Amino acid sequence: MTTLEDCRALDGQDPLRALRELFTIPPELIYLDGNSLGVMPKAAPERVARAVTEEWGVGLIRSWNSAGWYEMPQRLGDKVAGLIGARAGEVVVTDTTSINLYKVLSAALKVARRHSTGRSVVVSERSNFPTDLYIAQALCKEQGCELHLVEDEDVEAAMADDVAVLMLTQVNYRTGALHDMRAVTQAAHAAGVLVVWDLAHSAGAVPVDLHQADADFAIGCGYKYLNGGPGAPAFVWVHSRHRDEFEQPLAGWWSHAAPFEFTPDYRPAAGIARYLCGTQPVLSLVALECGLDTMLAAEPLGGMAALRRKSLALTDLFIRLVEERCAGHGLGLATPRDHGRRGSQVCLTRSEGAHAIVQALIARGVIGDFRAGDARQPDILRFGFTPLYIGFEDVWNAVEQLKQVLDSGEWQRPEFHQKQAVT
Ligand SMILES: Cc1ncc(COP(=O)(O)O)c(C=O)c1O
Ligand SMILES: Nc1ccccc1C(=O)C[C@H](N)C(=O)O
Structure with missing residues (x-):
């Protein structure tokens, strides 16, 4: 005992x-x-207070440059990258998990269907977190696709000829069951299916290696194991093989190649910046960076x-x-x-x-x-x-x-x- x-x-x-x-x-x-x-x-109250009183209160609009606000999605993204087996420059921290899922699932569907026109199904688990299922339902309706929900043990068997994308959460929110990301991704790829991973309960909780698993797209949450505070921004990653091919459905000006040229025509930014949409929630990003720094403090240990x-x-x-x-x-x-x-x-x-x-x-x-x-x-x-x-x-x-x-x-x-x- x-x-x-x-x-x-x-x-x-x-x-x-x-x-x-x-x-x-x-x-x-x-x-x-x-x-x-x-x-x-512990660092968060003082750091957020400084962002409010000095960076906002005194620096005002200048702080986008002088306090590094403009680069925050990328700077925080690089900190997340180290936790999920991604490389620097491959992750941005922005928007919510649900919104990022909408963006990547839409992009994944378009990439998959461009390569193989007969594919119009998204497969997920019935036990997946409801926001993932709702977003997928809405997107399928919009793109003329179908969502097939299967039991957890039937995922690999569901990889049929008409499947475009497999969308899974790596750690199930209700049971804590963990998928073998590499094995599942390999099985999906062997069947010609792209994979979108939700890392909400993985990032900071279990070792994740997106490159080793050869994953296609991933998103995850900032306020759980990353200790970013209530409603903290989320993150998004895409494999570089899809980099110049994916279309972002929420193509706001922050995803433009040159936002401050203010041109009427949209030109997508190269790389992961394409997943940004509009102006970033700076104070929330400041709080999340404190959480990410606590994760980084575990590195030497x-x-x-x-x-x-x-x-x-x-x-x-x-x-x-x-x-x-x-x-x-x-x-x-x-x-x-x-x-x-x-x-x-x-x-x-x-x-x-x-x-x-x-x-x-x-x-x-x-x-x-x-x-x-x-x-x-x-x-x-x-x-x-x-x-x-x-x-x-x-x-x-x-x-x-x-x-x-x-x-x-x-x-x-x-x-x-x-x-x-x-x-
Ligand atoms: C697997 C999973 N995805 C997404 C979310 C939530 O997304 P959002 O932060 O957009 O509410 C949660 C929990 O809230 C979750 O457990
Ligand atoms: N965002 C929240 C706000 C309020 C209460 C819970 C949540 C959760 O995140 C729930 C979580 N995703 C879950 O796995 O049940």
């Missing part, structure tokens, strides 16, 4: 432990929701490989402690045990009371979240483990609180059964 002392000893030996000091974590809070909104980097080792140790420990200490309470496991198939979260299932149990945990200072089940799965209690700031003692304490909530039955109290707008 693992004890609290064992967990403390693991924290004592953790080479990444000092990184926690880069964040503001409210005392007495165990924050297991970094897969929805990451915690605040072993970077993503070390973060991955810790993440797997944390999720292994959580699974083991829940099974040891909360047995008999009807909890199941939706997350794969196999390390090769697991992201950085653990999802427990329960046929009754999952939402109320999460609410009771939040009242005790353990923040996870609830995701409703579907035809194949009961409701889910979801716990994200961001290795930059979660420790082994946190895992122990979270399971202790879960045990107490279940043993006492306090989750059955009426106040825990009220649903708010955001779960």
Whole structure:
């Protein structure tokens, strides 16, 4: 049996432990929701305040040049590139994940159909995050294509002659299941299909190597594991083989080859700048850069490989402690045990009371979240483990609180059964 002392000893030996000091974590809070909104980097308030008072307040329009605002999508993009196996100059940080998905999926469909006119299907998983499915539905309608949704295990078998694009999220938001990006991409390419990856739950959470996987297009989120703050801008990458071929459907002036020539005719920028649209949200980019810098602080300590080792140790420990200490309470496991198939979260299932149990945990200072089940799965209690700031003692304490909530039955109290707008 693992004890609290064992967990403390693991924290004592953790080479990444000092990184926690880069964040503001409210005392007495165990924050297991970094897969929805990451915690605040300590540097952020001062840096954002400086951007407001000096760069905006004093520098005004001059700051686009003098404070480096204009290059921010590329500068931050280069920082993201290192985390996802992309090269400098290949990523821009801009807009939202949903908007970037619209742009890349539209571009991918056009590239695929230009090369092979008989292809008019987008394949995705029924369990994909809904925004991805909604965007794909809208685009398919617009471009006269069809969206085929398949079960997770049927993806490779669905690569038929009429498929243009496979659109997948690498780590499933509801189960934490991780795709082998390289194997799936290879199978798709062998069938003549381009692949769009959503890295919302991957970037900063698991090692990603877009070039090694030979991926085509990727997008991802800034406010989860990259700790960029609420509504932080997202990122977008495209393989250089598509570089001069793709059309950006939201071709605003920031995607123009020379925006400040103000010509009436559109000429797309070369390379990834083509994925920008309009004026960038500078203050949000400033906050996100603080989050990216905390990720970069892990580089000298072993970077993503070390973060991955810790993440797997944390999720292994959580699974083991829940099974040891909360047995008999009807909890199941939706997350794969196999390390090769697991992201950085653990999802427990329960046929009754999952939402109320999460609410009771939040009242005790353990923040996870609830995701409703579907035809194949009961409701889910979801716990994200961001290795930059979660420790082994946190895992122990979270399971202790879960045990107490279940043993006492306090989750059955009426106040825990009220649903708010955001779960
Ligand atoms: C896989 C995935 N894609 C996209 C999103 C969200 O996109 P947006 O930031 O545009 O709301 C989320 C979570 O919100 C997600 O889990
Ligand atoms: N953007 C949000 C705003 C409010 C609450 C949650 C989110 C999420 O990101 C949810 C997340 N994508 C999920 O995997 O469920």
